[in-house]
Amino acid sequence: MNSLSHSVEILERTPHTLRALLSGLSAFWIYGDYGPGTWSPAQVVGHLIVCERDDWIPRLRRILEHGESVPFDPFPHDATIAGAGTPMAELLDEFERSRVASLRVLRAMNLSRSDLDRTGTHPAFGRVTASQLLATWAAHDLHHLRQIALAMAWQYRDAVGPWHEYLNTLRR
Amino acid sequence: MNSLSHSVEILERTPHTLRALLSGLSAFWIYGDYGPGTWSPAQVVGHLIVCERDDWIPRLRRILEHGESVPFDPFPHDATIAGAGTPMAELLDEFERSRVASLRVLRAMNLSRSDLDRTGTHPAFGRVTASQLLATWAAHDLHHLRQIALAMAWQYRDAVGPWHEYLNTLRR
Numbered sequence: 001m002n003s004l005s006h007s008v009e010i011l012e013r014t015p016h017t018l019r020a021l022l023s024g025l026s027a028f029w030i031y032g033d034y035g036p037g038t039w040s041p042a043q044v045v046g047h048l049i050v051c052e053r054d055d056w057i058p059r060l061r062r063i064l065e066h067g068e069s070v071p072f073d074p075f076p077h078d079a080t081i082a083g084a085g086t087p088m089a090e091l092l093d094e095f096e097r098s099r100v101a102s103l104r105v106l107r108a109m110n111l112s113r114s115d116l117d118r119t120g121t122h123p124a125f126g127r128v129t130a131s132q133l134l135a136t137w138a139a140h141d142l143h144h145l146r147q148i149a150l151a152m153a154w155q156y157r158d159a160v161g162p163w164h165e166y167l168n169t170l171r172r
Numbered sequence: 173m174n175s176l177s178h179s180v181e182i183l184e185r186t187p188h189t190l191r192a193l194l195s196g197l198s199a200f201w202i203y204g205d206y207g208p209g210t211w212s213p214a215q216v217v218g219h220l221i222v223c224e225r226d227d228w229i230p231r232l233r234r235i236l237e238h239g240e241s242v243p244f245d246p247f248p249h250d251a252t253i254a255g256a257g258t259p260m261a262e263l264l265d266e267f268e269r270s271r272v273a274s275l276r277v278l279r280a281m282n283l284s285r286s287d288l289d290r291t292g293t294h295p296a297f298g299r300v301t302a303s304q305l306l307a308t309w310a311a312h313d314l315h316h317l318r319q320i321a322l323a324m325a326w327q328y329r330d331a332v333g334p335w336h337e338y339l340n341t342l343r344r
């Protein structure tokens with residue numbers, strides 16, 4: 001199995017994972033962050049939606065169409081569409097729709113081994129491969145799943161009492 | 173909504189979250205850890221199974237039956253039933269069965285506000301409340317969900333190339 005199929009394994013599961021974790025949860029869990037300047041689970045899902053639209057597939061297309069000659073458009077790390085009270089059900093539906101559409105485009109590209117080795121130009125750190133972009137897409141899902149679980153656990157940082165000491169998730 | 177129902181919201185979702193994340197994944201994602209002495213996703217699920225059997229409900233019963241007079245039995249932090257190749261499907265089924273059984277017991281206890289304030293004795297740090305134990309059970313789920321996502325992301329620490337710099341999950 002190559003790295004493309006490994007990446008797709010993660011990418012196709014994330015909408016279902018987020019739905020299992022977040023669907024129907026009370027506001028207590030959905031809109032709490034883990035400190036000033038951090039995101040709530042709703043804001044993280046809103047960020048994943050923006051990335052689906054502006055980051056992964058557009059950058060992959062850029063590599064295939066222009067190689068290193070046209071750098072990727074800059075993408076703000078803190079982009080999210082979710083405001084304070086965006087309903088989670090809407091966010092989960094929109095993310096799933098966006099991801100399904102992205103994977104449909106990816107499959108239609110029918111990338112070969114040599115396509116995966118093609119290179120583009122990242123605006124900050126220069127040459128990257130299509131394969132690295134795809135791996136980052138999957139790792140980014142897992143990174144933000146961790147962030148959601150952190151924001152949720154954080155709501156219980158006092159409720160756990162002395163067990164706080166045993167849960168390094170709650171020590172920051 | 174009180175803290176008991178908040179905790180139950182998490183507890184009842186975790187088997188489904190883990191199934192969505194881990195079911196059908198290739199061995200590449202399931203049996204890799206994130207460094208010496210750390211756990212793979214399979215080992216984490218094996219740990220959650222042991223906790224279901226020996227930790228949460230037994231300790232809650234101890235509080236309700238003996239209060240502070242009989243300390244909890246010590247529970248090893250590193251207990252897991254999963255060996256190198258335990259099939260994930262078996263682990264997920266066993267965890268779901270165990271969790272469903274635990275929640276059935278919890279609901280049958282029909283805990284009142286004053287039950288949640290009852291206290292027991294933790295072998296390491298002394299007095300704890302039933303409410304703190306329940307909150308820790310939920311936070312522990314989220315803590316280990318984060319750990320699973322870390323172990324998975326870790327398998328891509330090289331594959332992401334220069335994006336490594338942007339994913340603090342991969343910096344340890």
